[in-house]
Amino acid sequence: MSLKIKNLTVRFGGQTAVDDVSLDVPAGQITGLVGPNGSGKSTVMNAATGVLVPDRGSIHIKDKLLHPGRPGDTARAGLGRTFQIPRLARRLTVFQNLLAGARDQPGEQLFSLFFRPRRVADAERSIEKRAHAILKRIGLAAKLNTLAGELSGGQQKLLTMGMLLMSDCKVLLLDEPAAGVNPALIEEQILLLQSLRDEGRAILLVEHNMGMISRLCDSVCVLDSGIKIAHGDPETVQRDPRVIASYLSMQPEQAPAKSQEAHQ
Numbered sequence: 001m002s003l004k005i006k007n008l009t010v011r012f013g014g015q016t017a018v019d020d021v022s023l024d025v026p027a028g029q030i031t032g033l034v035g036p037n038g039s040g041k042s043t044v045m046n047a048a049t050g051v052l053v054p055d056r057g058s059i060h061i062k063d064k065l066l067h068p069g070r071p072g073d074t075a076r077a078g079l080g081r082t083f084q085i086p087r088l089a090r091r092l093t094v095f096q097n098l099l100a101g102a103r104d105q106p107g108e109q110l111f112s113l114f115f116r117p118r119r120v121a122d123a124e125r126s127i128e129k130r131a132h133a134i135l136k137r138i139g140l141a142a143k144l145n146t147l148a149g150e151l152s153g154g155q156q157k158l159l160t161m162g163m164l165l166m167s168d169c170k171v172l173l174l175d176e177p178a179a180g181v182n183p184a185l186i187e188e189q190i191l192l193l194q195s196l197r198d199e200g201r202a203i204l205l206v207e208h209n210m211g212m213i214s215r216l217c218d219s220v221c222v223l224d225s226g227i228k229i230a231h232g233d234p235e236t237v238q239r240d241p242r243v244i245a246s247y248l249s250m251q252p253e254q255a256p257a258k259s260q261e262a263h264q
């Protein structure tokens with residue numbers, strides 16, 4: 001299942017945050033979305049998830065046009081996202097957070113709850129089984145009873161990815177999964193993302209960590225002031241003079257070299 005963003009333009013008042021950006025996020029690939037702070041990456045993500053209605057352009061999943069401003073429809077179509085700051089129920093356990101990530105649980109419907117109790121119990125057992133398998137996969141099996149708020153930042157990010165897997169999202173938008181995460185957990189994230197790609201999921205990865213981008217991405221799209229200035233394989237893009245110029249004009253704390261240091 002692929003994601004296509006066509007001719008996206010988003011304005012905030014007089015400011016154009018994203019200017020006629022088109023982007024394909026194919027199934028079975030990891031597509032990077034990079035650019036200096038304020039270049040429009042989150043705005044693209046917000047338009048793709050349907051929480052933001054663009055001034056122009058359209059979003060398609062598996063060639064089906066999505067109606068802007070209807071995030072519920074977008075989620076049902078199989079798209080899920082994580083955030084720079086993980087959104088979790090911090091006072092629930094890791095396992096409870098995962099269970100909350102499952103969609104279409106029959107126990108949520110009063111009719112099923114009262115008149116089809118066996119079906120509800122069977123569904124709950126299968127959801128719990130899936131949650132255990134996902135816990136293993138994200139490396140948090142030993143933490144199932146830990147409160148989500150007590151996990152490290154990196155573990156919280158792994159948990160939010162696990163929640164997307166609970167709802168079996170086929171298109172994953174990941175917002176800076178490596179930011180503030182220790183190098184050992186970044187390695188776990190990389191292995192997880194490679195396996196998700198190999199399963200045929202489409203992944204859009206927003207990340208300042210250029211080491212992670214180079215290792216993982218099949219292609220990279222670079223934004224600068226809302227404009228797409230380059231798109232291609234990571235090596236070619238990093239040698240592109242417009243990309244170099246764009247990053248050279250960044251503040252030192254945003255520059256890719258710093259992210260690479262954090263990665264090493």
Ligand SMILES: Nc1ncnc2c1ncn2[C@@H]1O[C@H](COP(=O)(O)OP(=O)(O)OP(=O)(O)O)[C@@H](O)[C@H]1O
Binds near residue numbers: 036040
């Ligand atoms: N809700 C909003 N209202 C007004 N301006 C906004 C809004 N959201 C974003 N912007 C502006 O749009 C531009 C693009 O912002 P955006 O957050 O998409 O960039 P970004 O590349 O994700 O940045 P960062 O790397 O810091 O997360 C910025 O100039 C920002 O100030």
